[in-house]
Amino acid sequence: MTSIGWSGLAISLLLVLVATVISLWKQLGLERSIAWAAVRAAVQLFAIGLLLQVLLRPGVSILWAWLWVAVMVMIASLTVRQRAPEVPGLFPLALVAFGSSAVLTLGVLFGLGVFELNVRTLIPLAGLMIGNSLAATVLVGRRLVEELRDKRDEVEARLALGQPSHIAAKPYVRGALRTALIPQIETTKAVGLVVLPGAMTGLILAGVSPLNAVLVQAAVMYLVLGSVATTTTVITLGVQRRLFTRDHRLLLVSAESSGR
Amino acid sequence: MIQPTQHRFIFDNVTLRGRGRLRLDEACGSIPSSGITVLVGPSGSGKSTLLRCCNRLEVPSAGRVLFSGNDVAALDPLKLRRRVGMVFQRPTPFPGTVRENLQVAEPSITDVTATSTLAQVGLNPEFLDRVATDLSGGEAQRVCLARTLVTNPEVVLMDEVTSSVDSAQRFGLEALARSLSSSGVGVVWVTHDLVQMRRVADHVLVVVNGRIAHQGPVSEVDTEAPESVRAFLSGETPQESS
Numbered sequence: 001m002t003s004i005g006w007s008g009l010a011i012s013l014l015l016v017l018v019a020t021v022i023s024l025w026k027q028l029g030l031e032r033s034i035a036w037a038a039v040r041a042a043v044q045l046f047a048i049g050l051l052l053q054v055l056l057r058p059g060v061s062i063l064w065a066w067l068w069v070a071v072m073v074m075i076a077s078l079t080v081r082q083r084a085p086e087v088p089g090l091f092p093l094a095l096v097a098f099g100s101s102a103v104l105t106l107g108v109l110f111g112l113g114v115f116e117l118n119v120r121t122l123i124p125l126a127g128l129m130i131g132n133s134l135a136a137t138v139l140v141g142r143r144l145v146e147e148l149r150d151k152r153d154e155v156e157a158r159l160a161l162g163q164p165s166h167i168a169a170k171p172y173v174r175g176a177l178r179t180a181l182i183p184q185i186e187t188t189k190a191v192g193l194v195v196l197p198g199a200m201t202g203l204i205l206a207g208v209s210p211l212n213a214v215l216v217q218a219a220v221m222y223l224v225l226g227s228v229a230t231t232t233t234v235i236t237l238g239v240q241r242r243l244f245t246r247d248h249r250l251l252l253v254s255a256e257s258s259g260r
Numbered sequence: 261m262i263q264p265t266q267h268r269f270i271f272d273n274v275t276l277r278g279r280g281r282l283r284l285d286e287a288c289g290s291i292p293s294s295g296i297t298v299l300v301g302p303s304g305s306g307k308s309t310l311l312r313c314c315n316r317l318e319v320p321s322a323g324r325v326l327f328s329g330n331d332v333a334a335l336d337p338l339k340l341r342r343r344v345g346m347v348f349q350r351p352t353p354f355p356g357t358v359r360e361n362l363q364v365a366e367p368s369i370t371d372v373t374a375t376s377t378l379a380q381v382g383l384n385p386e387f388l389d390r391v392a393t394d395l396s397g398g399e400a401q402r403v404c405l406a407r408t409l410v411t412n413p414e415v416v417l418m419d420e421v422t423s424s425v426d427s428a429q430r431f432g433l434e435a436l437a438r439s440l441s442s443s444g445v446g447v448v449w450v451t452h453d454l455v456q457m458r459r460v461a462d463h464v465l466v467v468v469n470g471r472i473a474h475q476g477p478v479s480e481v482d483t484e485a486p487e488s489v490r491a492f493l494s495g496e497t498p499q500e501s502s
Contacts, residue, residue: 157348158354171354
């Protein structure tokens with residue numbers, strides 16, 4: 001098992017110094033941000049590490065791990081809302097999106113026996129699922145609102161032909177979903193070609209055989225792909241319902257609207 | 261007393277609040293069943309808002325709009341919009357060919373019907389395979405009108421449809437409106453162009469500050485309208501901006 005110790009961590013801070021020096025040299029003005037990011041990362045990781053130490057003790061109930069997953073879903077949903085304030089009702093939508101994705105993806109992985117369900121597998125896999133879906137969830141919500149706002153005339157022309165709102169919105173929902181999904185598809189296609197992904201790297205460093213590490217990594221990539229597809233779909237369905245009335249009118253979405 | 265069947269639309273104290281202001285203020289009036297009715301008024305007066313209440317793209321905060329004697333609020337909005345078509349100020353061709361644009365309105369439309377609809381708006385059959393978004397403004401607006409006519413509407417709402425086309429296309433679209441009206445399709449035309457109003461209208465509704473300040477035949481507008489309206493229509497009063 002690979003262990004770097006505190007001295008190893010201290011030495012790795014040299015790389016933060018490299019980033020700081022580059023910022024100073026190129027006058028980027030990011031030295032404070034770099035330092036703060038490094039400090040925050042260390043503090044947050046240590047906090048998580050301490051919690052995980054407690055949770056991974058023998059005999060600890062898996063309910064605590066499920067609680068952890070629920071907290072992750074909550075924080076992710078708040079983060080999504082913060083990053084896309086112009087999308088109406090995004091917090092509850094994100095809760096539903098991440099929750100549905102968790103049920104579906106973790107249901108497949110644990111329910112069908114791909115992984116054994118325990119604290120050691122649940123928390124990391126749930127974290128990978130939620131963390132990797134965050135960006136796509138924000139992107140799809142913002143993209144759909146932008147499309148419906150910028151192409152309002154076109155949308156209303158469809159409504160004026162007697163199309164119901166879910167049909168009128170279809171081309172724009174499709175566009176937003178494609179925009180959100182294509183990056184993850186491309187990442188999945190390129191995995192292993194350019195860089196060894198994180199889960200596989202961590203497992204190899206921990207002494208797991210490369211072949212087993214690869215199998216786990218592939219399963220993780222599929223988990224993320226399925227999760228991104230689920231969360232983005234739930235978000236677009238929810239946003240679409242919020243932006244149209246029951247009598248098939250498009251509500252005004254201003255650039256400044258927070259939708260709260 | 262206004263007989264509902266003599267009028268295509270009746271506006272009964274229509275009020276609409278939105279965007280922090282009163283956009284329609286107890287608007288009362290009617291649009292006759294025949295001829296071309298022009299809604300005219302300064303920019304921001306509520307003409308387009310009133311028009312959009314006719315096909316329920318906007319819903320009044322108070323009052324009601326009657327279409328052929330029926331409250332628009334009680335009608336199925338999707339069926340209403342098939343009967344009350346609309347062409348917008350900015351041409352809105354959908355991605356794809358002209359044929360595909362017409363298919364949005366009627367998925368099972370045949371080429372025979374599509375061709376005759378294009379002929380109705382002055383476009384030849386070759387346009388069916390042209391990419392709609394590559395067309396000129398005037399051609400695209402004609403495609404939008406053809407798309408609307410595919411649903412066999414009883415009336416077409418035309419919201420400043422000539423404002424983004426050149427003068428040659430403008431007269432062409434006005435002639436199309438006249439032709440539609442002659443064939444029995446009602447036309448409600450919105451404009452802020454007073455000269456165009458006189459060319460196009462059989463009847464006029466003058467909309468000022470969210471109210472219908474005058475309505476009647478265009479031939480009587482210079483004699484029967486209130487002085488303030490006559491001043492506006494003669495161009496003496498500066499047009500307000502929204």
